[in-house]
Amino acid sequence: MTSFAPTAAEASRLVGSGERTVAELVEDSLDRAAASQPKLNAFTLLDRTHALTIARTQASDRPLSGATFAVKDLIDQEGLPNTCGGSFEPVFPTADAPVVARLIAAGAVPTGRTGLHEYAFGFDSENHWFGPVRNPWDTSLSVGGSSGGSAAAVAAGVCSFALGTDTGGSVRVPAALCGIFGLKVTHGRVPISGVYPLATSLDTVGPLARTVADIESIYRVIAGPDASDPWTVDRPIEEPVPAPPLDTITLGVPRPWVDDSRVTADVAQGWHAALDALAHAGVTLVDIVAPSLAPTNTGTPSGYWEVADVHRARLLATPEKYGPNVRDRLARTLTATGADYLTALSQRRRLGDEFERVLDTVDALLTPATGVIRKSIGSSEVTLSSGETVHYRAPIARFSAMVNEVGLPGFTLPANVLGTSPPMAIQLVGPPWSERR
Template identity: 45%
Template sequence: MSVSAGATAVRRGQISAVEVISSALDRSESSQDTLNTYTLIDREGALERAEIIDEMAARGQDPGPLAGVPIALKDLIDQAGLPTTCGSGFYERISDRSATVVERLEAAGAVIIGRTGLHEFAYGFSSENHWFGPVRNPWDTQTSPGGSSGGSAVAVAAGLAAAAIGTDTGGSVRVPAGMCGIVGLKVTHGRVPLTGVFPLALSLDTVGPLGRSVEDVALLYAALAGHDPNDPWSAPRPVPTPGEVPPDLSGIRIGLPYPWISDAPTTPGVATAFATAIDRISDAGAIITALQAPALIPSPHGGSIVGGEAAKVHRPWFGKQPYGPAVAERLRTAFEVTIDQYIDALEWTAKLRNATAAVFQDVDLLMTPTVAATRKVIGEPTIDGIPYRRVLSWFSSLVNHIGVPALSVPLRAPGTPPPSLQLVAPWWAEKRLFAVGRALETLGIATFSAPPIP
């Protein structure tokens, strides 16, 4: 059942929120030993919230557009009265106030059923956590779901929650969406508030939804987006309502950026699925153009931005508190970033954004694979001999440095999971992503396939 259909059924009294939430909690608890999706499942709090929603519906009050929808929440987003661990062995904060995004979800009637596992402090792409153990992909439990929002993606793909919330600093919503075969949205930087969200690199951090369809993700986005005066990064811009779904893709101008695509460490299965998708999208009326955009290519400068900002966040604890070995090594490197390197990286970012603005004068969207590979074995540091972070972040991290929105949708293609497609839009053009993404689903080019959950 979709998010919209489920919420409508609860609002009309066709099913109770308590029934919906109890079922989601049961599935979450029974799969925990196999998938390790959560750091905490909040049965008591979720059922209390569901009872309130049912009482509102019984009185004829509208509980909201997300009434009774079970949501999984990444465990670095504050939820009043519950611990935020960030997947850490030492950090645990119990806030007396929820993050702005949690307040907005609950105001819309959503019910948060649990806090999901992640890469420690969101500083990685595998969700293999030294303290909580690895989150496991429901397509193959010997493989990673990607990261850092791995638990959020698993909750959605495995049907434990109707949708989930993650964060994306270099691909941490889109990478796990692509590796679990679901839909994930990276919003324009500043579109969704960061108040109450533990930072990785504030100039790049975003909060975004994951779901089984573009419509589901768009509904969550509508609840999340909008200005928050308590967040200095939040932009005071209006949020357009989603438009109609076009019957085809006639006239949509889509650019294929090279050498970003041609230089990627893409596996054969992903390359084949991407080529097939290009043909099908062209047949549906889109105008597809190969673009020479040499500025749009991953660079070590990106690591200087993330590292420099992560070092500032972790300065109070690093060297004094225990970190997992992999994240400790990344932070050691982060603390070596010099001010000159950081300023050089800012100059690179400015040039990158100017180049991207010029590209969007000629096309409506850019299109790439979401991830260059869909399978990363837990415990293995490489994919086909290449460091896994390079493989998994190739198509995602650049988007964060540009600051634009991007949508990952799973293709109707062979694979376990099937490869995914990334659509990249200009700044603030999430509405365009939803329209084209939903058209791809209507045309049968993109679709969610349920994994064979163990």
């Protein structure tokens, strides 16, 4: 057993050449997961029998043959408990969610269910019921959330890739804090049926992986409409576009969305180093002044109203079944009114128009992935480069939540320009349906 799982591309090559069998690669992944669990607490469930049963049925000539993946514990897997990271009795689904079924059909094997911020409603994965997920780079640090276990499992090399969900940054934030790649797809591109909802008009499912090539191949498998999901759009999957020369690319830096004073000092330092590296490589960087593209204009009540709709009955009947942090946040969502929701939807449309305007002038928008890269487990405060001490939630989600509000694709990638651990990360935001660009 190697210390790191092969990437999806490597696994497919190993199985296709006959060097390894699917079952052998799955056994290795299960062993790595079990060995890592005391240190990282990335998993809520490891079911060796379930994984090996699937492995023994897999052919060697499928796109993802031999690739192992982890599944966020609010995405359905047939016969396995779906806890959503909460304390209520888990549901035992009778079928896989479409995204899981598509990956298995492509040859991949799910090896475990990963920890998360309770009900995906938060950004630190310090779960009251299951304990905190720990960062492979430094176990005193948060992995972010809410797909924290998925990010930790991939960053630690336990599996080839993982599935997460992203409603306000829950794929991109943990990918950034764990130094890996994470894709938030255009809303409606990947089915969300079989996924416990947070806010369905914002919810997406996306991959976390160690290479861009794996992200692309996983996206190709999971994208596309499904009859069980009215949110999905029947639109052809775009063909891959060859990487253009760097000196033909123009990226827009939106101001005041990007503001050094609202991020921590290490993020600001890494951000400017990344800009310098991109400019040196020939990328054209353009400042875009767009005052309406600011986190204060994200239309948060739209999401809060939907979250309240999901949890209201159980929260009012049995509040003690929620962890204190999530219970307090959920209680605040109950104040969102129908009028708030309609106002927020109108605001969301105006915000979408502004994004469309600025994206017409550049190839993509470029921002830091998060305003925080190092948050200590157990601490809720971070210090910004301005010297102000604030709750971590606003800076950590500063660059992610607004992308969900307008349904655009966002891609987080590590930018290890300063050699820090974990590395600072950047985000690219593109027009709708431009994932493979």
